[in-house]
Amino acid sequence: MNWRGSLPLFRGGRSRLVPLGLLLLAALLLGYLDDTPLASLRNAQFDHYQRLMPRQRTNEPAIVVAIDSAGIEKYGPWPWPRTLLAQLVERLHAAGAKSIGLDLLLVEPDQYSREMLTKRLPDLPASSRDLLPDPDRTLATALAGAPTVLAVSGIVRPLPGARFPNKPLPDFRIAPAAESSMTRYASSLTSLPLLARAAHGEGVINAAPDRLTSPRDRGVLRRVPSVAVIDFVPLLSLPLEMARQSLGQNAVVAAESGAQGMERIRIGDHSLPVQPNGEILLYFGRPSSHYYLSAADVLAGNFLPDTFPGRFVFIGITTTGLQDRVITPLGDNLPGVDIHVQALESLLSGEALQRPVWMPRLELAVLVLSGLLLIFVIPSLQPRYAALVFLTGIGATVGGGYLAFRGGLYLFDGASVALLLSPIFIALLSNTLIAADRRRQQAETDLQASREAAARVAGELDAARRIQMGLLPDPGRAFIGETRFELAALLEPARAVGGDYYDCFALDERRLCLAIGDVSGKGLPASLFMAVSKTLTGALTRRNRDLGQALREVESELNRENPEFLFVTAFVAVLDADSGDLDYVCAGHDAPLLLRAGRIGRLDTQANSxxxxxxxxxxxxxxxxxxxxAGDILCLFTDGASEASNGDAFYGSERLAATLAATAGEQSLAARLEALRDDIRRFEAGTQAHDDLTLLLLKFSGR
Amino acid sequence: MQLTSRPHPGATVLVAAERIDQASAGEFLAALQAELKQHDPAAAPVVIDFAGVDYISSVGLRALMVIAREIKAGKGKIGIAALQPLVREVFGIARFDLVIPCFDSVEDAIAKLST
Structure with missing residues (x-):
């Protein structure tokens, strides 16, 4: 059994093995795409979705109070005295801020705290020292008096001065299985315990940009943690902790999780899809400067009364040289504090990008199914349709990605699938083109061969025709000097060779033999039978004085070997050129026409035929x-004349007779023959002759 | 060319129609031979109804001759009935009525061939 032929997979032979191998390679590559340079393409694709369809920012629930150059100019360099910060917090609280998040790490005590001054001035008397104000305590008081959240930065390895957070999440509900997949930090940097204890909460501010996978990749920030574990204690991110605070102490924080880890995070009624490790794929909106306010203006009271009530406030540094800046998928270069605003807005509107654990499996399925489809369909298509099918598939895959984003903020990587399908398509198309080229070359070879064969056959037929026509006597030359009678004959085969024949020869001084015959059928078989019939008729007529006996012997000889069951109609006559006596015998042939004294008749063959x-x-x-x-004209013909057709009707023996009578004006017998032939051909009016045309004219003059 | 068979208690009646010429003679012969495989010509005479045949060429006559020989070899009888004038003329010229008997009607053919 031919296994290659029996399995459709291998019908294309090795031509399908290469594309199948490429498909396997593509599937492997797709599985580890994030470790390859193709990750840039994937991220670029996802970023493009956001650029085309950024998050609509309808309201501005948060405001940034920026420690900017104007503030630095007015209140001196950073770090500002804690008393100034306390003043800011108090001012914001008084203005109606819903929650105040400090995107600052106040790790060291204030420069003018008793502790620092004692270090710097060891000689300061204790009495004087106790009189000094304590700025940290002032800030702690302010923090305690307002809904405030401080920042915590998770660190992987403990550093000198590392501290653990003071205000962990009171209650975080998560399935134990999913807990292990959460983002973890061994330790953290936090504000002074004094401050941290005073604030209402603490939130993580880590937001590491993506790894640089190519030199051109600028480290775009695409994801931030929603919740992280610091030394076994869960902590929400700064903006999410602020949202939780605003909902009151009863707001439940819970994770929905699956086998791979977290799927969504819930804070009260708010809910966001997250990655298994708890990271939010941020859905960015276009940046705006509307919600930025200088801390200097806030401290000076330069703001409208409706600026703060009901809004979340982030205090962050934006001045050049001190700030951290991030690059977003939209291509914007923003202060780090803006990320908190985006995350908070995302939570409130419930919008974040989704790339669930099943999405890579879906991409793999699309890749494999499309690849298999291409492998089975392309080889049977013409190249142009193959290209059409491929481009349609690519369009559907990439377009499907955009639709999935538009419909549910799903991140489907159509571009990588399309890119990985391309080598498969190219391999298939190459096979198709190679096969087409091979077929074309084969066709050319075949055509050449068939031309050669046709030329050979034509040459052989031409030779056969020359031989056949050579068998026929030329009455014009055979009887030069004969005065008792005149002869003219023609034979025009419908094909190269034919099955008609005529003959005329002298048996002796007085007797002339005439014969005409028509073999059933046409072409080469008929022509061979014709040659035998003519030869036998000639030979046996010469041998026998009795014409009937001659014909009986001809039939007997012909019948001896006739596997094709061909038959031949024949008319044979012997004329006594002196007396005009005519003996004749007829075997199923048309009765010859007889023109006597201008009147047309037929030789009576009915009785003997x-x-x-x-x-x-x-x-x-x-x-x-x-x-x-004397003067009689005898016309022998075959059905090529009587059944000549113009497509609708037959020429007919009556018309042949009338035309023969009408040619009386012609000079010679040969000219009358030509006139007859021309009239028949005119009647056919260019239609292909169906049968061989044979005419033989005898004019008897007598002695 | 068309060839159909018509049920008849005493004979195999085949109905031929249209032209039997160079183009259709081979098909005509094959159809006749196929019919004769189903109906044993030795058991009942075969009559070909030629009422619908407009034209027959010498190649068509050859097909009839081949069939006639086959039937006669099998001790059967065959006849042709109801020939149109033009076709009858062809049969007359070629004296093919000597090869296959011709009759005026199918019933006439059956009556005479059954004796």
Whole structure:
């Protein structure tokens, strides 16, 4: 059994193995795409979704109070005295801020705290020291008096001065199985315990930009943690902790999780899709400066009364040289504090990008199914349709990605799938083109061969035609000097060779033999039978004085070997050129026309005619007799003349007779023959002749 | 060319129609031979109804001759009935009525061939 032929997979032979191998490679590559340079393409694709369809920012629930250059100019360099910060917090609280988040790490005590001054001035008397104000305590008081959240920065390895957070999440509900997948930090940097204890909460501010996978990648920030574990204690991110605070102490924080880890995070009624490790794929909106306010203006009271009530406030540094800046997928270069605003807005509107754990499996399925489809369909298509199918598939895959984003903020990587399908398509198309080229070359070879064969056959047929026509006597040259009678004959085969024949020869000084025959069928088989019939008729007529006996012997000889069951109609006559006596015998042939004194008639063959030679095989043919008169013209013809057709009707023996009578004006017998032939051909009006045309004219003049 | 068979208690009646010429003679012969495989010509005479045949060429006559020989070899009888004038003329010229008997009507053919 031919296994290659039996399995459709291998019908294309090795031509399908290469694309299948490429598909396997593509599937492997897709599984580890994030470790390859193709990750840049994937991220670029996802970023493009956001650029085309950024998050609409309808309201501005948060405001940034920026420690900017104006503030630095007015209140001196950073770090500002804690008393100034306390003043800011108090001012914001008084203005109606819903929650105040400090995107600052106040790790060291204030420069003018008793502790620092004692270090710097060891000689300061204790009494004087106790009189000094304590700025940290002032800030702690302010923090305690307002809904405030401080920042915590998770660190992987403990550093000198690392501290653990003071205000962990009171209650975080998560399935134990999913807990292990959460983002973890061994330790953290936090504000002074004094401050941290005073604030209402603490939130993580880590937001590491993506790894640089290519030199051109600028470290775009695409994801931030929603919740992280610091030394076994869960902590929300700064903006999410602020949202939780605003909902009151009863707001439940819970994670929805699956087998791979977290799927969504819930804070009260708010909910966001997250990655298994708890990271939010941020859906960015276009940046705006509307919600930025200088801390200097806030401290000076330069703001409208409706600026703060009901809004979340982030205090962050934006001045050049101190701030951290991030690059977003939209291509914007923003202060780090803006990320908190975006995350908070995302939570409030419930919008974040989704790339669930099943999405890579879906991409793999699309890749494999599309690849298999290409592998089975492309080889049977013409190259242009193959390209059409491929481009349609690519369009559907990439377009599907945009639709999935538009419909549900799903991140489907159509571009990578399309890119990985390309080598498969190219390999398939190459096979198709190679096969097409091979076919074309084969076709050319075949055409050349068939041309050569046709030329050979034509040459052989041409030779056969020359031989066949050579068998026929030329009456014009055979009887030069003969005055008792005149002869003219023609034979025009419908094909290269034909099955008609005529003959005319002198048996002796007085007797002339005439013969005409028509083999059933046409072409080469008929022509061979014709040659045998003519030769036999000639030979046996010469041998026998009795025409009937001659024909019976001809039939007997022909019948001896006739596997094709061909038969031949024939008319044979012997004329006594001196007396005009005519003996004739007819085997199923048309009765010859007789033109006598301008009147047309037919030779009477009815009484003696038998069936065609070889139709019965043993018919007792007998001869009839008549006598020609001087001036008589005898016309022998085959059905090529009587059944010549113009597509609608036959020429007919009546019309042949009338035309023969009408040619009386012609100079010679040969000219009358030409006139007859021309009239028949005119009647056919260019339609292909169906049968061989044979005409033989005898004019008897007598002595 | 068309060839159909018509049920008849005493004979195998085949109905031929249209032209039997160079183009259709081979098909005509094959159809006749197929019919004769189903109906044993030795058991009942075969009559070909030629009423619908407009034209027959010498190649068509050859097909009839081949069939006639086959049937006669099998001790059966065959006849042709109801020939149109033009076709009858062809049969007359070629004296093919000597090869296959011709009759005026199918019933006439059956009556005479059954004796």
């Amino acid at each position: 038998g069936p065609p030679l070889c139709a019965l095989g043993d018919y007792p043919y007998g001869a009839a007799h008549t006598r020609l008169q």
